[in-house]
Amino acid sequence: MGLGLLIGGKWVSEREQEDSQGKFIRPVTTFRNKITADGSSGFKTEAGRYHLYISWACPWAHRTAIMRKLKGLEDVIGMSVVHPEIYDNSWEFSSTDPGSIPDTVNNASALWKIYLKADPNYEGRVTVPVLWDKQTNTIVNNESREIIRMLDTEFGFAKSDVDFYPEDLREVIDKTIDEIYQPINNGVYRAGFASTQTAYEEGLTDLFNALDHWDEVLGKQRYLCGDRITEADWCIFTTLLRFDVVYYGHFKCNIRHIWDYPNLWNYFKELYQVPGVKETCNIDHIKRHYYKSHNKINPTRIVPKGPEIDFGTPHNRAQKVAVAAV
Numbered sequence: 001m002g003l004g005l006l007i008g009g010k011w012v013s014e015r016e017q018e019d020s021q022g023k024f025i026r027p028v029t030t031f032r033n034k035i036t037a038d039g040s041s042g043f044k045t046e047a048g049r050y051h052l053y054i055s056w057a058c059p060w061a062h063r064t065a066i067m068r069k070l071k072g073l074e075d076v077i078g079m080s081v082v083h084p085e086i087y088d089n090s091w092e093f094s095s096t097d098p099g100s101i102p103d104t105v106n107n108a109s110a111l112w113k114i115y116l117k118a119d120p121n122y123e124g125r126v127t128v129p130v131l132w133d134k135q136t137n138t139i140v141n142n143e144s145r146e147i148i149r150m151l152d153t154e155f156g157f158a159k160s161d162v163d164f165y166p167e168d169l170r171e172v173i174d175k176t177i178d179e180i181y182q183p184i185n186n187g188v189y190r191a192g193f194a195s196t197q198t199a200y201e202e203g204l205t206d207l208f209n210a211l212d213h214w215d216e217v218l219g220k221q222r223y224l225c226g227d228r229i230t231e232a233d234w235c236i237f238t239t240l241l242r243f244d245v246v247y248y249g250h251f252k253c254n255i256r257h258i259w260d261y262p263n264l265w266n267y268f269k270e271l272y273q274v275p276g277v278k279e280t281c282n283i284d285h286i287k288r289h290y291y292k293s294h295n296k297i298n299p300t301r302i303v304p305k306g307p308e309i310d311f312g313t314p315h316n317r318a319q320k321v322a323v324a325a326v
């Protein structure tokens, strides 16, 4: 098992992650600086200065890869992709595993070494995504929703001028990202990592109540915040992508599939089919990560073959919303 942590400058390869009632606890991330266009934060927007460390498997990190891609920032911000399977060293780099991209910036073998390089006194979890500053040799930020905001709003010279945080929707976007976090994005983990029946059922109930709610909302409007794709849609998208493939089985989130929800399913497919997005969706890394990394949940590390699922089939969103508007 490699869900460990750094203590006193040393990597410890095992940790508890539930409280005394068996509830999964997600500690807050601690590198919370910002890149700003004017440089007032000490981290100025500059081409070539920053590097992203992600995992294709991780829903939080995946958000940042989508934003980098859709904003056309691939030449501006470099990216490394960790090996999907977690063993004693947690996230490691590989130059041979298909889909992984080694660390050419710090030449580290494992992500925890990068955390220690940023702060030799750092203690706690070692998570992706990480936004690294090559100029000051430190981690700017390791919180996905803040990283996507920076990529979205602070890189005025991005190739694409698509705006996922438009002025008139800012309040509702922030509220929606908050609203989906506990029951949905973190809800699948609250169900999956629970170690008591009560904690599992609590996570599961919140999760499916929230999915039912958003399916209803999406019967009336095309996207989470109205008629435009925003950051909130990318925040839910990465959880929906993993749902039928791993959360349904591995995390026991098996009341309904996403494909059973008429609106959520078509909405999800529409987002998947936005040009550039499917190139960031690595189902092989996703499956290998979850099934081969959590040995309390899946001690044999066997990766299931199914389900057979095609996210590329036509969606009905344009038609659905036209009908809802009548």
Ligand SMILES: N[C@@H](CCC(=O)N[C@@H](CS)C(=O)NCC(=O)O)C(=O)O
Residues within 6 Å of the ligand: 002, 003, 004, 029, 057, 058, 059, 060, 061, 090, 125, 126, 127, 128, 129, 142, 143, 144, 145
């Ligand atoms: N709040 C963080 C969560 C990041 C996170 O928990 N990432 C997971 C991967 S899905 C991780 O790296 N876990 C390693 C660990 O817990 O040791 C964010 O949104 O960026």
